[in-house]
Amino acid sequence: MTKATNSVSLQNQTGTDRDLPGMELLKSLDLSGLTRENLDCRLAEAITAVADYFQADHGYVMLADEEGNFCKAAAAKRNAQDGDTVTASNAVIAKAAQTGATVSVADAMNSEQFGGDPDFQRFNISRALCAPMQATDNVCGLIYLDDASGASWDTFHSDLLELVAKYVTLAVKNVEAQESFAEKKRMIAAGRAALNLSHSVKNILQMISGAAEVVDFGLRSNQIHRVKRSWDILKPNLERMRKYTLEMLDYSKERKLxxxxxxxxxxxxxxxxxxxxxxxxxxxxxxxxxxxxxxxxxxxxxxxxxxxxxxxxxxxxxxxxxxxxxxxxxxxxxxxxxxxxxxxxxxxxxxxxxxxxxxxxxxxxxxxxxxxxxxxxxxxxxxxxxxxxxxxxxxxxxxxxxxxxxxxxxxxxx
The missing domain is CATH 3.30.565.10 (Histidine kinase-like ATPase, C-terminal domain)
Structure with a gap:
């Protein structure tokens, strides 16, 4: 990761430069077009940009699973030797998840509130910042940063990370909403398929049933010509039933490429x-x-x-x-x-x-x-x-x- 500047210069109405801290980061976080397929990749790009801006050693986007456990969805690490292991403070993560509020820790190893967390020493964490991804009344994820530096992140950084968390929350929830909408469309399609094809299926089944009775009679009476004639009715109608069933299933369900x-x-x-x-x-x-x-x-x-x-x-x-x-x-x-x-x-x-x-x-x-x-x-x-x-x-x-x-x-x- 590379270090980035912490402000962007814009012209105000009087024509003088005005620094808007954090604007550069917010502009760089583009999660439009986010889908389930590219979620991990795009979130990794986003957390890398955030960690660069905050000059953090580690950054994580953690999403809640169905049981409420927070799992790593994307990570940014300054030291590639850290591998895939999550080197974060579980105490800070738990606090942010429990309270639904941003948690900021400076001089972590001497912190009165978190000083007993062994993760600080194990992962050499001096400062940590964790903002919840709030959806209605639930915390659906977390944005977490930590660093070995002695300097602390101030209120500005806490507020900025909260904005980032809100933006990521909207993007992730939009993916879920799209999936829910697509699933409802597929269910409606399946229902419409059943209604539209029920009459045709009924007619096909009647023809199959009638032909099957003739086949049964032909076999019992050794009249093979009746069997052959009925098979000419059975075969295409069985194929029609197969086609109807497969196409209904194919259209009504999502198949990933x-x-x-x-x-x-x-x-x-x-x-x-x-x-x-x-x-x-x-x-x-x-x-x-x-x-x-x-x-x-x-x-x-x-x-x-x-x-x-x-x-x-x-x-x-x-x-x-x-x-x-x-x-x-x-x-x-x-x-x-x-x-x-x-x-x-x-x-x-x-x-x-x-x-x-x-x-x-x-x-x-x-x-x-x-x-x-x-x-x-x-x-x-x-x-x-x-x-x-x-x-x-x-x-x-x-x-x-x-x-x-x-x-x-x-x-x-x-």
């Missing part, structure tokens, strides 16, 4: 390969053009496979039997460090009204089949990868969906 190096063309071709039976069933053609210059990408190959699967399957479903044509093209955009996937069909096109709703769950123009979740799931995966999707369509002339993805995922993704 598992990114890694991947061959983008191979991922896309793998998705196409798995849809050969659907193409054959519709007697449709498919054209594939891949850009061999695409470098190795860093993304969640399984999720991108699923995204491509949904886009291509949507195109296959849209085109007419016997005359359907689906074209797929990958490209590398080196200037922007992006890869793209374009899926084009020669179907009937999409109206402007439907373009606005196509990524909304359960909005589908496919009559009699489809869950209305395939395209929303594809969009969900694209968003997780910080990508975009564009629609180019004219009624009666077909549609092209073009997906743009960064070659490498950033830490904010997912």
């Amino acid at each position: 598992n990114p890694g190096p991947a061959d983008f063309n191979r991922v896309i071709q793998g998705a196409i390969e798995s849809l050969k039976s659907q193409l054959k069933a519709k007697n449709s053609r498919i054209n594939i053009r891949v850009d061999r210059k695409i470098p190795e990408v860093f993304l969640d190959a399984e999720r991108i496979h699923e995204m491509a699967l949904n886009l291509v399957l949507n195109a296959i479903d849209i085109v007419d039997n016997n005359s359907g044509l689906v074209s797929i093209e990958t490209k590398y955009h080196s200037n922007q460090e992006l890869v793209s996937l374009a899926v084009t069909d020669n179907g009937h096109g999409i109206s402007d009204e439907m373009k606005e709703k196509i990524f909304t769950p359960f909005e589908s123009e496919k009559k009699g089949f489809g869950t209305g979740l395939g395209m929303p799931i594809a969009k969900q995966i694209i968003d997780q990868h910080n990508g975009t999707i564009e629609i180019d369509s004219k009624v009666g002339q077909g549609t092209t969906f073009t997906v743009y993805l960064p070659v490498r995922l950033t830490e904010q993704s997912g």
Whole structure:
């Protein structure tokens, strides 16, 4: 860590310089865009800036778990030899957590209040400062600093650390609120899925039940032709049930990304390969053009496979039997460090009204089949990868969906 100045100079209304202590630190603490995935990294950056400003040897952000225990979420240490061990005063931490007030200790080893704390001697702590992260009536975390220096932190430093703690609290609670909101949306989506699909599932179950009775009768009477005929009814309806169930589960739950190096063309071709039976069933053609210059990408190959699967399957479903044509093209955009996937069909096109709703769950123009979740799931995966999707369509002339993805995922993704 490096030492930083403790003020920033601004012009006041009279044109003279005025020092606003602490403003430089507060301006440098940017926790916008904080997510559960980047929480540890971003808090580590923040506590490092705070420890530098206060010229502290150690700094910690400690968050309360479900049982009320305070666990290290991020740390800053001037001496790398300290390792990952938390070298802090448990007595100071406990006092701040218990009272919900900032605790400041100077000349720690001779302190009347904390002089008996063995952590002061064990970790060579001369001064310590701990501000609670207060959320309503509960302490949800702590910002802790200590140092071996003999100088004490004054009231200004206590007040400033309290401001830092309030800002970090707001950022962390915003992450929790976003997660809660996302979870409620997923639960609502699951409920809507059950309501929207209940009628279709009921019809499918009735067909399966009827076909199963015929199969049972055919087996008992040795009429194999009845068994074969009923199996032709059972098989597609079992597949429809499987698809409904998997898509409802997939959309209604949060799946974290598992990114890694991947061959983008191979991922896309793998998705196409798995849809050969659907193409054959519709007697449709498919054209594939891949850009061999695409470098190795860093993304969640399984999720991108699923995204491509949904886009291509949507195109296959849209085109007419016997005359359907689906074209797929990958490209590398080196200037922007992006890869793209374009899926084009020669179907009937999409109206402007439907373009606005196509990524909304359960909005589908496919009559009699489809869950209305395939395209929303594809969009969900694209968003997780910080990508975009564009629609180019004219009624009666077909549609092209073009997906743009960064070659490498950033830490904010997912």
